[in-house]
Amino acid sequence: MxxxxxxxxxxxxxxxxxxxxxxxxxxxxxxxxxxxxxxxxxxxxxxxKSKEELFAAVMMESMGEQADKMIGLLAEPAGDPKSALLAFGEAYLDLVLSDDVVAMLRVGLVDANHATLGPLLYASGPEHGWDQVACRLALWSSEGLIAVTDARLAALQLKGLLEAGLFEPKLYGATPAVDRNAVLSSAVDIFLSAYKPIR
The missing domain is CATH 1.10.10.60 (Homeodomain-like)
Structure with a gap:
């Protein structure tokens, strides 16, 4: 049954x-x-219970399995946060720049002026995902791999660095003016430079 x-x-x-x-x-x-x-x-x-709940479920399913694998890449840095962040960043860009996810995000953004839909989508998607990233970064910091005082802020800064010049053009249907590999590499370098532990 x-x-x-x-x-x-x-x-x-x-x-x-x-x-x-x-x-x-x-x-x-x-x-x-x-x-x-x-x-x-x-x-x-x-x-x-509602169309909003159904739409949120559709959005989350379109991202779910990939998102879980992506977060898992941060589980075992094995003393090398750069490699883990590069693998995570690659997986994140694959997810957030995929046609399916972008199509669903466009629908959500256009129609998110509803009092319940926008907050529901944000809470069950990006907010939840980046909270998980923040937990991983806090753990890395406790292990001395990086030095963060506000893991949530650090996670959101990583998000911004990874998306720079790539996500907005994709959302608008334009061609990015920057190279994806260059963005990924510099995002990780900038992040690690900002949060390197003081020895």
Whole structure:
């Protein structure tokens, strides 16, 4: 019975994802999703309390597995934070610059003027992910690999360095004017220079 329930939830999310991409968040309704699935709105609401919750679930699934692997790259720096940060940065850019994630982010940004959708997306996605990165950085700092006093701020600064010149052009459908490898390499160097431990 559980497998059937999981399969139905997955089918709902796939139908919703397709509609969100096709017509946008605002013009997608629970009725349209249920019509595409051939079920009832009551079935949808038994899985998701609202369209906002469904959209957030679709967004998180599009990023979930990759994000977990990406955070895992920071688990074992083996005394070499630079290699771990480069691997993490590469995986992060693969994720955040992917067509699927960018398409869903565009929908979320365009329609995030709703009181609940924007905060829900942020809390369950970027905020949660970068909080995990901050925990890893705090651990590295306790082990003397780096020296941070505010791990959350350091994590967000790393995010900004990695995205510089790459993420905004992708979001707008423009071609970045900077080389991705150069951005990644300098982001890690700048970060480690700012947070190198005092010996």
């Amino acid at each position: 559980r497998v059937k329930t999981d399969e139905r939830r997955q089918a709902i999310m796939e139908a919703a994802a397709a509609l969100f991409r096709e017509v946008g968040y605002e013009r997608t309704s629970m009725a349209a999703i249920s019509a595409r699935l051939g079920g009832s709105k009551a079935t949808l609401y038994s899985y998701f």
